[in-house]
Amino acid sequence: MLRTAFRALNTVLKTAGLKLERASADFDARPEDRFSRGLMVEELAAGFERWIRAQTLFTPAPMSALTELVDRFYHDWLQSPFRSPTGGSRLNNLLWLCLLARAYEPKVIIDSGAFQGASAWALALGAPAARVYSFDIDLSQLKRRTSGVRYIEEDWIRFDPDWQPGDRVLAYFDDHVDQARRLIEAADRGVGLLIFDDDYPLTSFHQMAPSPNVLPKIEFLLSPHLKDLQTLQWRYGGKLHTWTAEGALLENARRRIKATERLPFTGLTTNIMQTPYRLVVPQ
Numbered sequence: 272m273l274r275t276a277f278r279a280l281n282t283v284l285k286t287a288g289l290k291l292e293r294a295s296a297d298f299d300a301r302p303e304d305r306f307s308r309g310l311m312v313e314e315l316a317a318g319f320e321r322w323i324r325a326q327t328l329f330t331p332a333p334m335s336a337l338t339e340l341v342d343r344f345y346h347d348w349l350q351s352p353f354r355s356p357t358g359g360s361r362l363n364n365l366l367w368l369c370l371l372a373r374a375y376e377p378k379v380i381i382d383s384g385a386f387q388g389a390s391a392w393a394l395a396l397g398a399p400a401a402r403v404y405s406f407d408i409d410l411s412q413l414k415r416r417t418s419g420v421r422y423i424e425e426d427w428i429r430f431d432p433d434w435q436p437g438d439r440v441l442a443y444f445d446d447h448v449d450q451a452r453r454l455i456e457a458a459d460r461g462v463g464l465l466i467f468d469d470d471y472p473l474t475s476f477h478q479m480a481p482s483p484n485v486l487p488k489i490e491f492l493l494s495p496h497l498k499d500l501q502t503l504q505w506r507y508g509g510k511l512h513t514w515t516a517e518g519a520l521l522e523n524a525r526r527r528i529k530a531t532e533r534l535p536f537t538g539l540t541t542n543i544m545q546t547p548y549r550l551v552v553p554q
Contacts, residue, residue, distance in 0.1 A: 297362055312345060319367075322535055327530070329464060332374055340373070360445065363540075363545035364468070367545075368393040369393040370397060372441060378438045378439050381443065382442075383407075384444065386413075387413060388417065402433075403419065441462070441466070444457075447485045448484065454551060468547075470547045472490045480505065489551060492528065503516075530552040
């Protein structure tokens with residue numbers, strides 16, 4: 272009966288170019304046999320292990336029982352409130368955050384862009400001994416407050432640093448603020464490792480840019496077209512947007528990059544979308 276009503280309503284909505292979609296969550300369809308699930312977990316763990324051995328951004332902490340760690344993360348994520356495919360970070364990205372925090376062993380973690388609380392949860396899970404600060408100008412969207420995480424309703428730059436020179440500090444930026452600005456802020460504050468979400472290049476940033484405030488991306492700074500970059504225009508939500516490059520800001524931010532690397536794509540292993548993460552060691 273419900274299915275018939277659903278189809279009938281969609282028939283009516285179709286005339287207006289609209290359609291109802293059934294609510295779903297990531298991994299509603301998922302492997303349940305031990306072999307398939309085990310293979311997925313092993314491939315995720317092996318992919319991270321290959322990357323962590325090859326990267327030269329930082330000296331990682333020893334990581335034993337990596338497959339068991341990934342399996343435990345997957346189990347905990349299935350029980351979490353963060354499985355919506357719309358809005359917030361998804362499985363692959365959150366797993367990267369957890370494993371990076373475990374490998375880097377930071378004393379302090381800055382999570383800028385708390386939203387539903389998923390990134391703070393993943394980072395704290397990876398580095399349980401770290402002091403974790405999660406910032407957002409609006410904390411009303413939180414779905415979970417992770418134990419041990421301090422949630423602060425303001426921009427992270429207003430926070431007085433409580434770490435000492437030499438402390439390992441990790442910062443994750445998913446706050447829809449231009450990444451050049453965040454890079455300069457973090458470099459000035461002595462943050463050792465930065466993770467930037469949604470680091471799309473000039474050719475494909477448009478679907479993740481509802482306003483000019485999210486530009487530039489770190490990828491822009493690395494583009495060989497940086498010197499020619501003046502004005503960008505794109506359409507989002509039916510509205511034309513314009514961003515004008517500030518040459519001095521771009522060059523200043525680019526000079527703050529000591530080393531950088533894009534994380535590998537693991538979406539084919541899980542069939543879950545993974546947004547591009549950019550790691551930066553500032554100077």
